Amino acid sequence: MKNSAVVAAIRGTKIINAFDLRGLYNLARSLLCHLAALVILAANLAAGKIETFNRVSIVKTPSAGNPAEAKLGSDGTIHLLYDSTSDGIPYYVKSSDAGLILESPIPVVDRLSRKPGLVFSGDALAIGKKDAVYVATSTNNWKLKLPGVVEGLGLATLEPGAKAFTSLRSLNAEPSEGFSLAADESGNVVATWLANKLYLNFSRDGGRSFTPNAEINPSYDPCNCCTTRTIYGPDGSLAVLYREKANDKRDMYLVILKKDGEQVRTRISSTLWEVNACPMTYYGLSRTKNGYIAAWPTKGEIYFARMDSDGRVIRPGEIKTQGRTGTRTGLIALEAPDGTALIAWKHQGELSWQLYSAEGRPEGAPSSITSSGAGVAGVVGKNGKFILFQ
Numbered sequence: 031m032k033n034s035a036v037v038a039a040i041r042g043t044k045i046i047n048a049f050d051l052r053g054l055y056n057l058a059r060s061l062l063c064h065l066a067a068l069v070i071l072a073a074n075l076a077a078g079k080i081e082t083f084n085r086v087s088i089v090k091t092p093s094a095g096n097p098a099e100a101k102l103g104s105d106g107t108i109h110l111l112y113d114s115t116s117d118g119i120p121y122y123v124k125s126s127d128a129g130l131i132l133e134s135p136i137p138v139v140d141r142l143s144r145k146p147g148l149v150f151s152g153d154a155l156a157i158g159k160k161d162a163v164y165v166a167t168s169t170n171n172w173k174l175k176l177p178g179v180v181e182g183l184g185l186a187t188l189e190p191g192a193k194a195f196t197s198l199r200s201l202n203a204e205p206s207e208g209f210s211l212a213a214d215e216s217g218n219v220v221a222t223w224l225a226n227k228l229y230l231n232f233s234r235d236g237g238r239s240f241t242p243n244a245e246i247n248p249s250y251d252p253c254n255c256c257t258t259r260t261i262y263g264p265d266g267s268l269a270v271l272y273r274e275k276a277n278d279k280r281d282m283y284l285v286i287l288k289k290d291g292e293q294v295r296t297r298i299s300s301t302l303w304e305v306n307a308c309p310m311t312y313y314g315l316s317r318t319k320n321g322y323i324a325a326w327p328t329k330g331e332i333y334f335a336r337m338d339s340d341g342r343v344i345r346p347g348e349i350k351t352q353g354r355t356g357t358r359t360g361l362i363a364l365e366a367p368d369g370t371a372l373i374a375w376k377h378q379g380e381l382s383w384q385l386y387s388a389e390g391r392p393e394g395a396p397s398s399i400t401s402s403g404a405g406v407a408g409v410v411g412k413n414g415k416f417i418l419f420q
Contacts, residue, residue, distance in 0.1 A: 080130070086415070089129035089418070091110070095121065096113045097406065098113055100408055100419060101155055102412075103157050106126070106128075107124050107126050108417065109157055110122070112152065119144065122138055122163060122165065136195065140197045143184075150184070151168050152165060153166045156211035156219065158213030158237070159190075160190040162237070164237055165185070165195070165211075166211050166221065169184070183209050185201045201231055207254075208222075210258045210260040217234065217235060217236040218233065224254050224258060224272075227245045227252065228247070228252045229245055231244070251275055252272045253274070253309070253311075255310045256309070257312050258270060258272050259272075259315035267289060269322055271283070271285075273313070278304050279303070280328075281297050282313070282324070283298065284315075294340060299335075303329055309357070311326065311327050313361060314326075314360075318336065319365075321340075322337045332361060332375055336365070353384065354375075355376065359377060360404055361375035364408060366414040370386070372416045374406050375406060380398045381398065384397075
C-alpha cells in the first residue's frame with residue numbers, strides 16, 4: 031500500500047486534511063459574507079438608500095420617517111429613534127454594519143397606551159448597560175385632554191435581548207418638555223427636563239426606579255420652551271446643556287455634575303442675544319475624547335464650541351457656521367477621534383452639514399440634501415466617518 035504522504039512529497043503536492051478543509055470553508059464563508067455586504071451596499075446605493083459625501087454617509091430613515099436621535103453603542107451598533115409619519119408613534123431600529131442593513135423597526139409605544147387622535151413623539155434616546163435602550167416620549171394630549179394618558183415625560187425601555195419595549199410610564203408625572211436622556215455602562219440613567227425650572231431624575235438600577243423630581247439648581251432660570259441636552263462625559267461626569275433667560279439674555283450654559291457631587295456651570299456662548307420671549311430653539315451636545323462639543327442657534331445663526339471635561343471652552347472658542355435654523359428645528363454636533371467635527375442642521379426642508387478641522391477651520395463648503403421633518407440624527411462610526419439619517 032502506498033504511503034500517500036510520501037507520494038505527495040515526491041509530487042510536490044500537499045495533503046489536505048480536516049483542518050485545511052475547515053480553514054478553506056471559513057475562508058469561503060468570509061468571502062461570501064463580504065461579497066454579500068458589497069452587494070447590499072451596491073443595492074442600497076443604487077436605490078438611493080445611502081449617499082456618500084466625502085467622509086459623510088446619508089442613510090434614509092425607514093418608511094420615510096422623521097429621525098429624532100441616534101446613538102452609537104460600545105460595540106459600534108448604530109441605534110436610531112424616529113417618528114412615523116403614518117401611525118403617530120416613534121420607532122426604534124438598529125444597524126450593526128454602519129447603516130447598510132437596518133433591522134426590523136420596533137414600536138416604542140405599547141398598544142394599550144395608544145388612543146385615537148393621540149400622537150406620540152420620540153424626544154430622546156439613550157443606550158445603557160449591556161445596550162439597554164431608553165426612550166423619552168411626549169404627546170399632543172396638552173391639546174386633546176384625553177383621560178388615562180401618560181403625563182409629562184413618558185419612558186419606555188428595551189431590555190437587553192428583549193423584542194419589545196416595556197409599557198410606557200410617566201417618569202415625572204407633571205406637564206413638562208425639553209426631555210433628554212443619558213445612560214452609562216454602570217447602569218446609571220438620568221433624565222433632564224423643563225417645567226419653568228431645570229429638573230433631573232437619577233436611576234442607579236438601570237431605569238427600574240428613579241429619584242424624585244429635583245431642580246439641578248434653584249438659581250438657574252431656563253428658557254422653558256427650548257430644550258435640554260444631557261450626556262455622560264469621558265470621566266463619568268454628567269453634562270447638561272440648556273439656555274438661560276435671566277434678564278432676557280438667552281445665553282447657552284453647560285452644567286457639569288461631577289461624580290463627587292461638585293457642580294460647575296459655564297457660559298459657553300459669547301454672542302449676545304437679548305429678547306423678551308422664548309426663542310424656542312433646539313441644540314446638540316456630544317461627548318468627545320477629552321470633553322464635549324455643542325452646537326446651538328443664536329438669532330437664527332448656528333454656532334458651536336468645544337469644551338474640556340470641566341466644561342471650559344477650548345480655543346478658538348465659539349465658532350460661527352454658515353448654517354441657519356428655525357423654531358424647534360434640530361441640529362447636532364459630532365467629533366471624530368482625529369478631531370474633525372461635523373455640524374448638521376435642519377432648515378426649510380433640507381438637511382445640511384459642514385465639516386471642521388480640529389483647529390476649527392471649515393473643510394470645504396457646506397453640503398445639503400432634501401429631508402422631511404424637523405429632527406437631525408447622526409453618529410460617528412468606529413472608523414471615524416460620520417453617518418446622518420435623512
